[in-house]
Amino acid sequence: MGVIRTKPSEPLANRLATLRTEFTSLIAEFAPDSVAIEQVFFQVNVRTAMATGQASGLALAEAALAGCEVIQYTPNQVKDAVAGWGGAGKEQVQKMVQVRLNLSTLPKPADAADAAAIALTHLAMSPMGRQLRQAASS
């Protein structure tokens, strides 16, 4: 699991440019059919919402431009799908990610665990995921 990092000391536009370049490379490298992104409705504050929007907007646009299916899941959908309960705590979700992916330790950083949880949510909720499970159990 990898996390794209940018330098907080850099100007915002340059940090977003780095994010865009690295995200585009990842899409080119892995050629995913689907890209699942967290949909955040309620942020602590407007400034956080703006920053989250700036980063997620890039991912949404690039994924769509690459022809990927783009899906957004709310935090509650992720908690529900991964930990079985929409009110599950962050640590429960991380623990479930560890178990489901058979990792020896909790995934770190927490952002990587969140990303893995969203991927697991998509696997659980997408029609293809459902069909694969049906095929596997038949």
Next chain:
Amino acid sequence: MGVIRTKPSEPLANRLATLRTEFTSLIAEFAPDSVAIEQVFFQVNVRTAMATGQASGLALAEAALAGCEVIQYTPNQVKDAVAGWGGAGKEQVQKMVQVRLNLSTLPKPADAADAAAIALTHLAMSPMGRQLRQAASS
């Protein structure tokens, strides 16, 4: 003056992809040295902040990737630079844009007037703008 429009009926990722494609074409067509973008601190609500962030993030990233100087101005800076007063109303700013750009009518839609106001702000505030005015008046 042009405004990039996307269909509200389309999925968010597709709308952002359209915005990204058209913005990239505009940058390629006009090869600007500088791109000035409104910096919105206080939005009516978190959802608006998120949407504004998603659109502005694309512009910030693409402009930086194209090697442009990227500058953000707050609404108050724009009002101050264009109408001479940070507390100026939207209509006063639009009227000043019309006068400054020698337009026969108020620029429409209002978003285009806002964009023109931001460009005028950059012209007034950037060092190059200052130098040009000094050169012209000497």
